[in-house]
Amino acid sequence: xxxxxxxxxxxxxxxxxxxxxxxxxxxxxxxxxxxxxxxxxxxxxxxxxxxxxxxxxxxxxxxxxxxxxxxxxxxxxxxxxxxxxxxxxxxxxxxxxxxxxxxxxxxxxxxxxxxxxxxxxxxxxxxxxxxxxxxxxxxxxxxxxxxxxxxxxxxxxxxxxxxxxxxxxxxxxxxxxxxxxxxxxxxxxxxxxxxxxxxxxxxxxxxxxxxxxxxxxxxxxxxxxxxxxxxxxxxxxxxxxxxxxxxxxxxxxxxxxxxxxxxxxxxxxxxxxxxxxxxxxxxxxxxxxxxxxxxxxxxxxxxxxxxxxxxx
Amino acid sequence: xxxxxxxxxxxxxxxxxxxxxxxxxxxxxxxxxxxxxxxxxxxxxxxxxxxxxxxxxxxxxxxxxxxxxxxxxxxxxxxxxxxxxxxxxxxxxxxxxxxxxxxxxxxxxxxxxxxxxxxxxxxxxxxxxxxxxxxxxxxxxxxxxxxxxxxxxxxxxxxxxxxxxxxxxxxxxxxxxxxxxxxxxxxxxxxxxxxxxxxxxxxxxxxxxxxxxxxxxxxxxxxxxxxxxxxxxxxxxxxxxxxxxxxxxxxxxxxxxxxxxxxxxxxxxxxxxxxxxxx
Numbered sequence: 283x284x285x286x287x288x289x290x291x292x293x294x295x296x297x298x299x300x301x302x303x304x305x306x307x308x309x310x311x312x313x314x315x316x317x318x319x320x321x322x323x324x325x326x327x328x329x330x331x332x333x334x335x336x337x338x339x340x341x342x343x344x345x346x347x348x349x350x351x352x353x354x355x356x357x358x359x360x361x362x363x364x365x366x367x368x369x370x371x372x373x374x375x376x377x378x379x380x381x382x383x384x385x386x387x388x389x390x391x392x393x394x395x396x397x398x399x400x401x402x403x404x405x406x407x408x409x410x411x412x413x414x415x416x417x418x419x420x421x422x423x424x425x426x427x428x429x430x431x432x433x434x435x436x437x438x439x440x441x442x443x444x445x446x447x448x449x450x451x452x453x454x455x456x457x458x459x460x461x462x463x464x465x466x467x468x469x470x471x472x473x474x475x476x477x478x479x480x481x482x483x484x485x486x487x488x489x490x491x492x493x494x495x496x497x498x499x500x501x502x503x504x505x506x507x508x509x510x511x512x513x514x515x516x517x518x519x520x521x522x523x524x525x526x527x528x529x530x531x532x533x534x535x536x537x538x539x540x541x542x543x544x545x546x547x548x549x550x551x552x553x554x555x556x557x558x559x560x561x562x563x564x565x566x567x568x569x570x571x572x573x574x575x576x577x578x579x580x581x582x583x584x585x586x587x588x589x590x591x592x593x594x
Numbered sequence: 595x596x597x598x599x600x601x602x603x604x605x606x607x608x609x610x611x612x613x614x615x616x617x618x619x620x621x622x623x624x625x626x627x628x629x630x631x632x633x634x635x636x637x638x639x640x641x642x643x644x645x646x647x648x649x650x651x652x653x654x655x656x657x658x659x660x661x662x663x664x665x666x667x668x669x670x671x672x673x674x675x676x677x678x679x680x681x682x683x684x685x686x687x688x689x690x691x692x693x694x695x696x697x698x699x700x701x702x703x704x705x706x707x708x709x710x711x712x713x714x715x716x717x718x719x720x721x722x723x724x725x726x727x728x729x730x731x732x733x734x735x736x737x738x739x740x741x742x743x744x745x746x747x748x749x750x751x752x753x754x755x756x757x758x759x760x761x762x763x764x765x766x767x768x769x770x771x772x773x774x775x776x777x778x779x780x781x782x783x784x785x786x787x788x789x790x791x792x793x794x795x796x797x798x799x800x801x802x803x804x805x806x807x808x809x810x811x812x813x814x815x816x817x818x819x820x821x822x823x824x825x826x827x828x829x830x831x832x833x834x835x836x837x838x839x840x841x842x843x844x845x846x847x848x849x850x851x852x853x854x855x856x857x858x859x860x861x862x863x864x865x866x867x868x869x870x871x872x873x
Binding site for chain 2: 327331334335336338356357360364368370371372375376379383384386387388389392431439560
């Protein structure tokens with residue numbers, strides 16, 4: 283248990299009659315980047331807001347950095363850093379004041395606080411902006427400032443709720459780089475995201491969450507490998523019959539219908555399997571209308587395990 | 595060395611106050627305009643209506659502007675503090691309040707920090723009205739020697755302090771209670787009407803209907819105005835053809851009443867903040 287920094291057991295949350303999260307359990311290991319991946323409304327924010335103490339713990343047991351969330355809230359608060367989904371910066375303060383204020387509300391000793399502000403401004407490349415008002419910063423800079431702020435107190439566990447939401451692709455890339463370097467320095471990261479690529483690129487482990495439950499979890503490569511070698515999307519003139527004909531065919535791992543397409547995962551090299559599939563379908567007088575073959579990515583994983591594409 | 599828990603909240607609020615000239619200037623201009631426009635208009639009217647009435651013998655007579663000056667201070671401070679929680683309302687919805695609520699900082703430090711900053715702002719406004727009022731012709735601290743003037747200043751600071759604390763707590767309560775800016779403004783505006791008009795800040799309450807007179811006696815603004823008139827004008831004077839006299843016991847009672855109210859509002863607001871969920 284030494285290297286478990288966050289342990290969640292049988293966590294549930296209800297808003298009135300609505301069950302937002304039902305009975306989830308997971309662990310985050312020291313030093314890793316762990317992602318909650320799921321569509322908006324899946325329950326990610328409910329979980330993270332409970333873990334960071336903004337929502338009450340309704341049901342379940344949560345231990346963060348060795349402290350019990352139910353009975354040692356103040357200790358938990360001291361141990362974590364947070365980047366909120368909605369910006370919580372005061373646009374009327376300067377960059378340095380923002381970090382100073384944060385250090386003060388956590389009662390950091392003065393010298394340590396000043397030193398930490400210098401270090402973090404260097405890390406997120408905002409040293410030159412120390413005395414600028416937050417309102418003058420770009421979206422990416424504001425995000426970096428929020429990351430720096432969350433790291434002020436050297437948290438044992440760093441929570442980020444949708445860290446790159448609303449940022450342009452370049453800024454997202456850059457934000458990932460910062461997060462990776464933060465992680466390399468030993469900070470454990472828990473993040474939620476609805477971006478497949480973000481979860482895939484950043485995470486050591488991912489939990490897929492939908493309708494308030496964890497559907498599957500594992501490393502990105504485990505999750506993708508669980509779909510087999512290749513994914514084939516096939517559109518034919520008669521999908522129902524094509525499906526019937528292909529069932530049990532050598533090399534096909536799994537098959538399902540999805541929005542007018544057949545989704546096939548392959549045991550073996552898909553490029554070798556595809557001609558056989560065509561042959562068998564054409565033999566039965568069905569036309570192939572469109573085809574797509576690719577290595578599985580997180581979108582396919584999500585589609586495969588939830589049976590629907592990520593909704594917004 | 596560690597700073598006190600309320601310090602960061604206090605520092606931020608005061609920094610913002612002095613950083614943005616708009617807030618600073620309007621908060622200073624507001625009472626000046628009241629005094630200059632409303633004060634002169636009312637003074638003219640009252641003095642024309644009352645020119646025939648004879649002042650009682652042996653009592654200092656003060657003009658209406660002097661009578662109104664402490665009331666103007668009281669009303670200005672009531673308004674600024676009653677609307678003072680608005681910035682916290684914005685912090686709650688769009689600002690740093692989530693950062694504060696997820697931090698180990700005690701909730702009471704949020705109230706104390708904001709209140710201290712509100713008291714400083716109130717004292718600045720008081721000073722401006724006193725200076726500007728004197729220029730316009732109010733006679734303040736008349737007949738007081740240096741020593742008793744100093745006691746008056748301390749008295750004013752204490753009265754302004756407890757009153758501001760009470761009203762800013764009330765305003766914070768409304769800020770945590772409401773979910774829209776319109777809701778916040780609606781409630782504070784409705785609260786401000788009876789507090790302002792059913793008080794003795796601009797006119798003597800003797801002219802009001804009995805029920806409203808009784809309410810005025812419970813009104814914190816009345817007690818603040820009493821305290822300020824006592825310290826700024828004196829314990830026995832005549833204005834508007836009426837005699838005003840205050841006893842030390844009465845003033846101590848007003849102070850205790852305001853202190854009690856401040857503690858009650860603080861407690862209610864603290865309870866509210868400890869229970870509120872902000873995500």
